Amino acid sequence: MQKKTKLILILLFISFVLNFYLGISSFIKNTYTPNLEDQIILGEMTKMVLENEQYQEIAARENVYAIKQGVSRFNVANPSSILHYEINVQTEQQTYIFSCTDNLCTGVSNEGWSYSRYSEEKPVLPLKKIN
Incomplete structure (x- = not known):
């Protein structure tokens, strides 16, 4: 037993x-991980980033290798807030983090920077800068 x-x-x-x-x-x-609704919001934000003056200045002086979309609901008071979405523009020097400027996301702005893996590693695909 x-x-x-x-x-x-x-x-x-x-x-x-x-x-x-x-x-x-x-x-x-x-x-x-973004859900379907998050992906729609992030897609529209990506378009706003591509039209943003700060992004165009970055793209003019550095090679843009990747644009990543992300959402972070971790440790926040309001997980559904638009302010937790971000678009990461990765260049050979650093990663530029764009996020909404207000709760309605009427605009995006470069709100931060971080390390870029492209500063020490080559792109996975054979990418070339478009002139």
Whole structure:
């Protein structure tokens, strides 16, 4: 009888750990992965970035290798806020982070900078600057 009890306790513990891991990983994925509505908003923001004067200045002086869309709902008071969407413009020198300037997203602005992987690594595809 004790062997059955130990086996059941071990199985319950494994089940609990597995469910906890799957729940946390699903939560983290949903925190940083855009859903369909997010993708529509990010697509419109990308168009706004491409038309933005700051972006055009960056593109004129540096090679733009990638434009990445992102959303971060982690550790925020209002996860549905438009201010948690960002467009990352990656060049060979750094990554420029564009986000909405207000709650209605009437405009976008370069709100930050970060490291660019292209400063030390080559692009994956054979990209060339368009003149």
